[in-house]
Amino acid sequence: MRFELTKEFLENIRLAIQNNDLEWIDKNVLELHYVDIAEILDELQNEEAKFIYFRLEEEVQADVLMELEEEVRDRFIKSLSTKEIAEQLENLDSDDAADILYELSDNEIHEVISQMEDDEAADDIVDLLNYDEDTAGGLMQKEFLYVNVDWTVEEALTEIREQAKDVEKVYTIYVVDDINKLMGVLSLKSLFFSDSHLIIKDLYQNKNIISVKVTEEQEEVMRLFDKYGLVSIPVLDYQNKLVGRITIDDVVDIIREEADRDFQLATGITEKVEDNASVFKITRARLPWLIIGMLGGTLGAKVISSFEGNISIVPALAFFIPMITAMGGNVGVQSSAIVVQSLAKGNQFKSIFSKLGKELLVGLLNGIICSSLIFGIASVFGTLNLGVVVSISLFVVILFASVMGTLIPLILDKYDIDPALATGPFITTLNDVLGLFIYFTVAMLIFT
């Protein structure tokens, strides 16, 4: 029963638009969930999308607009007049409206704002534009429910009824004093089910209220949502006055984005790229690490060339080069992944040394097991001496890689560089060079 966008359905929509078959469109498209409508508009030409969009109810328009893919939405907005944009903004939450304006030029913003009819909404949006996009101020919306601590339940209910017209999702009612300072929160339950003569002061909760300042960085906001399992958080200015709230739906999007970015960084992709990015953009996002990897490879070549004599005498030495570099890379990536994940969760390491000690123990165990196995394989493959060289150097490489994999993300983090950079190409490249050096040094010691 769930909607699934098919090629045929899309063709039918296009046909209906061409033939101006309003009846078909109203019946088959306008009744869908706004998320599904947005999915359809994402696939249409801009003019086709506009045709459908302007047949939607105003409320649905706002929802659809915020669901469009970013690129589609930018294109769509840019094809509207400033008057039309102003009309669309009136239906949006202030944070969404601000997000749309961020994409316009200062001149356009000015024109759009001046054409908005709801002055209060316009003021809210202008206010939000002052905050950095990556701070609590940039994430918050100005629509929230609040009551004064001195009101009766009856007064509060009347007020909340009025406020609720502008607030789409009700999570918490904030309690403020006369100068708008946040005093605590009131649950919907206690408001709706309390005697109407009671005073809010006697009903609200003021213990352990988690809030953020407008200037708080996005990462700290995420950490608080995560740690305290929040669904919304009040945002305060420097005088502790309540100025907005951030809700979980915005936060979920950011959690996903951050996880995606860490994953991409760790796999050697330096810029955030969407599925549908251009070939040029994808190439540009990937090239930096490939070139660094290549320079690492060149350094590796330099290391091997300085042991050319050994290879001439024992050509079988060359056989195990890929294994040594691969194992150094694998172990390094495994170690760094764990550190990166812990750091992403905001874990502070009580002691680097205990972390390092544990990784060394794991490395020791893995090293012993892998070295014993490879000793057998290499001895059969070549000579007993080769077996000794390969297994000893593999053991040392695994230990070194464990240490590097643990230390490097911690060091990067210390210098405020994203530690996710360390997992993947960086660790791999470093361990390649290091591994080769260890391998040939051990070989030289044993074969001469």
Place this chain on the structure above:
Amino acid sequence: MRFELTKEFLENIRLAIQNNDLEWIDKNVLELHYVDIAEILDELQNEEAKFIYFRLEEEVQADVLMELEEEVRDRFIKSLSTKEIAEQLENLDSDDAADILYELSDNEIHEVISQMEDDEAADDIVDLLNYDEDTAGGLMQKEFLYVNVDWTVEEALTEIREQAKDVEKVYTIYVVDDINKLMGVLSLKSLFFSDSHLIIKDLYQNKNIISVKVTEEQEEVMRLFDKYGLVSIPVLDYQNKLVGRITIDDVVDIIREEADRDFQLATGITEKVEDNASVFKITRARLPWLIIGMLGGTLGAKVISSFEGNISIVPALAFFIPMITAMGGNVGVQSSAIVVQSLAKGNQFKSIFSKLGKELLVGLLNGIICSSLIFGIASVFGTLNLGVVVSISLFVVILFASVMGTLIPLILDKYDIDPALATGPFITTLNDVLGLFIYFTVAMLIFT
């Protein structure tokens, strides 16, 4: 002003427990946010934790219990008598209670349930135990707010007031008919602010209600929350009767867990491991890929050994082995990462061929740029011939790696194997062997 757990504070708590300094504990610990209390208990010995836990209010106990780290909670629960466990379960949401019982033996579950005083709660929990943990039934809780479609607003308000005692977080009120079939949803706003004589039938919303069946898999539940930006979802049985709901706080935890698991799989860690897992457990989680990597390395050694003659003639060929394998690995991981992310988001690929075509174009561009660079480096390093060999084979390796990186996760996904397995060690190992083969084949063609 936010709580930050320090070593000193922990020492003070331990001291206070030893000295039975209840005043200090009540003042400094019991007033904290339950998440912070859980963080403290995570660090204490079991007996110490129990001492604090049983001084908390019942409501707070339930919250703290669910916030403990899994291992700590299991240890804690196992140190309680079945009578004590039964008492704790009475305060929990049914889904949380079921999660705790999952960890016990059948006998213990039986004993605990039989000692619960609230029979209705016990029934709910027993019912939940029937569902697979990874399905909607295993995720849902039995506590939710509902009204009958034929009730008046006044009747509904009275009923909801009663129900709300058991429901901690109010998101949506579900509307059902006489045999409990889900008809739609009612917003809190419209219930609380409508005339008390109106009938729910005339107020509720029945369009585009997103719901799931009890047997729906966890991934599909996640996809729906993500796609439709839900905060809760109703769960239906086979007759479309409403049996539970899943809320966003449970889903956020799972989103994070899945992102973590993908990240770990992609970095060669096969089991989920916590920060504080034992050395033995960590080793076991990492060893499988290391051994596969080693076998891959052995295969690589086999490839090189079959070209031993070429190395004897041109030892400089060995120099560039690490570069060729590293580049194959890097490109493969980059390509696969993008496919894995798209698949994780539930994107269906309209056409494998268009995806592959794009990756090939990106590979072509990266290949041309990297090959040109390495041609210069290798020519200076060795001979012009070496430059030709290295640059041609690097170009071919990059193209092959792009194709492999794209195809393998798609193929794994087709056969219901987690495609995240493909990013990382698997692709790297495969591309190592393939790259070596390409490199030496090109070398043979050019040098002979």
